[in-house]
Structure formats: C-alpha cells, structure tokens
Amino acid sequence: MKTRITEMFGIEHPIIQGGMHYVGFAEMAAAVSEAGGLGIITGLTQKTPEGLRKEIRRCREMTKKPFGVNLTFLPAITPPDYPGFVKVIIEEGIKIVETAGNNPVKVLPAFKDAGVKVIHKCTSVRHSLKAESIGCDAVSVDGFECGGHPGEDDVPNFILLPRAAEELKIPFVASGGMADGRSLVAAMALGAEGMNMGTRFMATKEAPIHQNVKDALVKASELDTRLVMRPLRNTERVLNNAGVQKILEMEAAKGKDVKFEDIIAQVGGVYPKIMIDGDMDAGAFSCGMVAGLIHDVPSVKELIDRIMREAEEIIGKRLKMMAAA
Ligand SMILES: Cc1cc2nc3c(=O)[nH]c(=O)nc-3n(C[C@H](O)[C@H](O)[C@H](O)COP(=O)(O)O)c2cc1C
Secondary structure (H helix, E strand, C coil): CCCCCHHHHHHCCCCCECCCCCCHHHHHHHHHHHHHCCEEHHHHHCCCCHHHHHHHHHHHCCCCCCCEEEECCCCCCCCCCCHHHHHHHHHHHEEEEEEECCCCCHHHHHHCCCEEEEEEECHHHHHHHHHHHHCCCCCCCCCCCCEEEECCCCCCHHHHHHHHHHCCCEEEEEEEECCCCHHHHHHCCCCCCCCCCHHHHCCCCCCCCHHHHHHHHHHHCCCCEEEEEEHHHCCCEEEEEHHHEEEEHHHHHHHHHCEEEECCCCCCCCHHHHCCCCCCCCCCCCCHHHHHHHHCCHHHHHHHHHHHHHHHHHHHHHHHHHHCC
C-alpha cells in the first residue's frame, strides 16, 4: 500500500507504533521498523538526553530501516530537559519525530532546519488544524477509544476521522482502537492514510515488557479499561486493576477537589513496576479498548504481515464482491 504517509516516512506499510512509556525501547522500535512499519522510541522513558542517544544508537544496531522518536509534552512538576532531547535527536540524525501533548511549536523550527518530519498526535479536529497551521508534516488523530490520553472531548474515531478528513490538508493516520486488517481498511475508508497502534504492539513477542502485561491484555475485554484523572483534566484511559480502583474511589470521594497528590501513589513511578516487575495491580498504565480485539501474542512481523494480508483480502475480495453484486 502506498500513501502519503508511507512516502513521507520511507516505510513499506502504513503502520506506525506510537510512543509508549516503558515499552518504546530500541527492541520495540527496531522490530516494527524491520517488519516494514515505523517504530518509535519513547524519548522521555530515557531519563536524560544522553540516555536517549544510547537508545537511538542501540536501535541503529538492530535495524537499518527508518525509525522515529516520540517527544511528549505533558504537565510535569519538574519538566524534562526538552532542549537537550531535541539536540540529541538532531545530532543522532533522526528524521522522524512524533510529538504529543502540548503544542510542539517551540521545537518545530529546530526540527525543520534539520529536515526532521514531525507527526503530531491530536485528539481533536481543532488541535489537528493547529498542528497543520504551525507546520507539522502529518498528524496522528487519536480517538476516544485510545490507550493513554484521549483528551476531554470524547469523540470516537468513527466521527473524528472523517471530520479530520473534511478539514485537513496534511496527511493523517488513525490512532486508537486499531488492531488488525479491518481497522486499517476502515481507517483508510474514513480518510486516514495509515494507522498508529499502541496497545496492540504491547502484546507481541518482541515488546520488551513483562509477560504478565501481555497475558493481561489477551485476557482483557473491551470493557476492562477505565478513565482516570478526569477531574484533573488530564484524562487517561488505563487497564482496570486494584490500583486504578483506588484512584476511582478517591476521585468519587473528593469530586472536583481531588488533587494530584491524592493519587500520586497510583500514578507516579508506576510504569517500571508494571512493565518491568509485572506487578499488575501497581496502578494506572495506559491501555486502549482495543484490548478486546487482542487474542494472541505474535511476533511483530507476524502481526504486521497478518494485518496487510487481511487488509488486502478485505479490499480485494469482500468489498470487491459487495461492490460487484
Ligand atoms: C502503555 C502505553 C504507554 C503510552 N505512552 C505514551 C507516551 O509516553 N507518549 C505518547 O505520546 N503516547 C503514549 N501512548 C499512546 C500511544 O502512542 C497511542 O497513541 C495509543 O496507544 C493509541 O491507542 P491504542 O492503544 O488504542 O492503539 C501510550 C500508550 C500505551 C498503551
């Protein structure tokens, strides 16, 4: 499949692996890029810019194909060294950056000068248009079903994607709820030129995370995610567990007066406990409703090949037959 996204990023298949905290290490990104998609290293999982430099170099040893780096701008008590991360990304010759969270306008000039293509993740049409107006090359349109931060508008992809297609000139990929060939064909039909997956890539052999997380995703249904931190206007879709229940109880008890400090034990420093130690009740970690469509743990190549095969069958057989009937 050839789209503006495959052309822009120099990839074989229109499939991107979105940045994922404590998942997007070199092993994950390299496996996706080697399989013909676009793998992305999660910048801020590395504590320092020099740590990111090492991770980029590790990834280069595993693949010669293009891969990107995610840079997420979220509210933080002590903000990360963003200028340092930008400098390392450019110095290491990375040509694709996925930005997310706040408006990336401050980092765009440096990336543009260095010939870096920027795809910004947005949860609304207005943010997508803003990204286009400030010079982003593409957007990842993230619907309400997504794992992670769906924003506060709650518009699912069946509406959000065609709305984005009505307004945007730059290409966009569908993000949130994408799992298989059906997702890819549907996303294309709604106007996207590719898809971005997070949760689905966690349940792969190469994902460098604890087996307990992969098992939990296979076991989970589409009913097993919860939204936390809504009263803080920092909504996150997460897999339900004992820690998440504590957050929800605190939010129910305190209402809109709940503060970050009230839930810090279940949201701060949780990722290593889950992803490395496999402590599945430690607290909130991002997970999409798409968990309901995850039934196995294939290799990344098996997954991507299967998606492309399914997509081609749907277009070439099922839809063709319907159109001919
Ligand atoms: C465990 C996990 C961690 C994530 N961490 C980040 C992150 O650090 N930065 C970011 O921009 N997106 C992050 N995301 C969001 C993904 O990049 C992607 O947009 C999202 O997972 C798409 O929805 P899906 O899970 O339904 O595929 C994360 C998602 C998951 C599942």
